[in-house]
Amino acid sequence: MANYGDHQLSIYVQGMFQNTRPEITTDLSRLESQAAANLSAEAMGYIVPSAGSGSTARANLAAFDRWRLVPRMLRGSTERDLSCTILGTKMPAPVVIAPIGVQTLAHPDGELATARAASALGLTYTHSTQASHSFEQIEADSKWYQLYWPTDKDVCLSFLQRAKSNGYSVLLLTLDTGTIGWRPADLDRGFLPFLKGEGLANYFSDPAFQAKLAKPIAEDPTAAVMHWAQMFPNVGLGWDELSFLRDNWDGPIVLKGITSVDDAKLAAEHGVDGIVVSNHGGRQVDGAIAALDALPAIADSVGEQVTVLFDSGVRTGSDAAKALALGAKAILLGRPYLYGLALAGQAGVEHVLRCLLAELDLTLALSGYANHRELNRDSVRAA
Ligand SMILES: Cc1cc2nc3c(=O)[nH]c(=O)nc-3n(C[C@H](O)[C@H](O)[C@H](O)COP(=O)(O)O)c2cc1C
Numbered sequence: 114m115a116n117y118g119d120h121q122l123s124i125y126v127q128g129m130f131q132n133t134r135p136e137i138t139t140d141l142s143r144l145e146s147q148a149a150a151n152l153s154a155e156a157m158g159y160i161v162p163s164a165g166s167g168s169t170a171r172a173n174l175a176a177f178d179r180w181r182l183v184p185r186m187l188r189g190s191t192e193r194d195l196s197c198t199i200l201g202t203k204m205p206a207p208v209v210i211a212p213i214g215v216q217t218l219a220h221p222d223g224e225l226a227t228a229r230a231a232s233a234l235g236l237t238y239t240h241s242t243q244a245s246h247s248f249e250q251i252e253a254d255s256k257w258y259q260l261y262w263p264t265d266k267d268v269c270l271s272f273l274q275r276a277k278s279n280g281y282s283v284l285l286l287t288l289d290t291g292t293i294g295w296r297p298a299d300l301d302r303g304f305l306p307f308l309k310g311e312g313l314a315n316y317f318s319d320p321a322f323q324a325k326l327a328k329p330i331a332e333d334p335t336a337a338v339m340h341w342a343q344m345f346p347n348v349g350l351g352w353d354e355l356s357f358l359r360d361n362w363d364g365p366i367v368l369k370g371i372t373s374v375d376d377a378k379l380a381a382e383h384g385v386d387g388i389v390v391s392n393h394g395g396r397q398v399d400g401a402i403a404a405l406d407a408l409p410a411i412a413d414s415v416g417e418q419v420t421v422l423f424d425s426g427v428r429t430g431s432d433a434a435k436a437l438a439l440g441a442k443a444i445l446l447g448r449p450y451l452y453g454l455a456l457a458g459q460a461g462v463e464h465v466l467r468c469l470l471a472e473l474d475l476t477l478a479l480s481g482y483a484n485h486r487e488l489n490r491d492s493v494r495a496a
Pocket residue numbers: 159160211212213214215241242243244259287369391392393394395424425426427446447448449
């Protein structure tokens with residue numbers, strides 16, 4: 114059986130015998146600066162900076178640095194098995210593509226390229242409600258759907274219906290973006306892609322959305338965009354409303370954006386199947402707790418009752434190992450794959466995924482583990 118870490122030798126062999134080197138860096142923590150060269154100032158401003166002063170985004174990364182892996186010796190395994198089943202979805206490794214909206218900002222192929230790259234590696238792609246391509250356009254072997262709950266019930270129901278009939282197996286409801294956080298980089302430019310109609314493909318292709326407009330979208334696109342702007346903010350959503358999802362979605366339901374132990378317990382009490390410990394990459398509440406700092410206590414508080422997933426700040430395979438050791442069953446990868454997309458479309462996303470999985474696998478191999486499930490609190494120490 115091949116290990117993900119074998120990718121390392123193939124890179125060396127190509128370099129030494131075929132004189133070809135990776136066009137994109139293998140240091141995934143450096144992708145951001147490499148991608149910057151390929152992106153407009155507006156796209157960079159939307160993708161890279163986070164909310165407010167960026168303190169939560171910085172805290173997300175700093176939190177990973179405060180945990181150190183403690184490798185064990187003389188107990189390694191020549192074959193590692195990273196496969197797992199998460200919420201009924203079989204995956205070859207505990208890595209899911211995080212939902213990211215409006216991916217055409219990074220590359221014209223947008224989500225189509227990301228979904229194909231995920232499928233090329235057998236990984237699960239998550240489709241954002243704010244995607245630049247519609248549910249129906251996505252070709253992926255394994256796909257989840259991320260819902261932003263529109264205040265228009267008909268549109269909400271229609272989204273759930275379309276997700277179901279197009280083979281999306283798990284529903285992630287994002288809770289931390291009832292409205293857009295305070296984002297100075299975009300505000301200073303007066304730039305929001307959605308107001309140009311970008312990232313609204315699911316809405317514009319939706320019969321329930323179209324039915325609410327006085328004129329066809331082609332005749333009055335600005336009215337259509339402003340109609341979206343009215344139904345998107347939903348800061349009034351409450352726990353009681355989750356039963357609506359249970360009634361209208363028959364697969365697993367995951368709440369994305371949990372960072373408080375009390376909310377994790379409420380999620381368990383409300384019978385949800387999973388949670389994503391996440392602060393949206395620091396894009397929402399500036400000054401909020403680093404996602405990794407919230408993870409251990411949340412994992413302890415819900416035990417096996419709820420499947421705990423994690424995102425916000427994972428940049429490398431080593432980071433992924435730390436999050437898995439601290440209680441996550443799988444991680445969602447965010448910005449790094451988007452940088453790969455910006456640099457080389459589908460091939461760029463595949464590069465990032467292969468490097469991340471190779472580094473995760475080598476981290477396990479060199480730390481004495483046969484699979485990621487063996488990682489536990491003794492695998493790490495607070496620095
Ligand atoms: C440009 C961008 C757009 C995003 N769009 C969405 C979205 O549409 N829905 C969602 O639930 N999360 C969205 N996220 C958040 C990601 O799913 C994930 O939580 C975040 O990227 C994790 O932080 P990290 O990328 O710093 O690791 C977005 C993130 C970025 C960077």
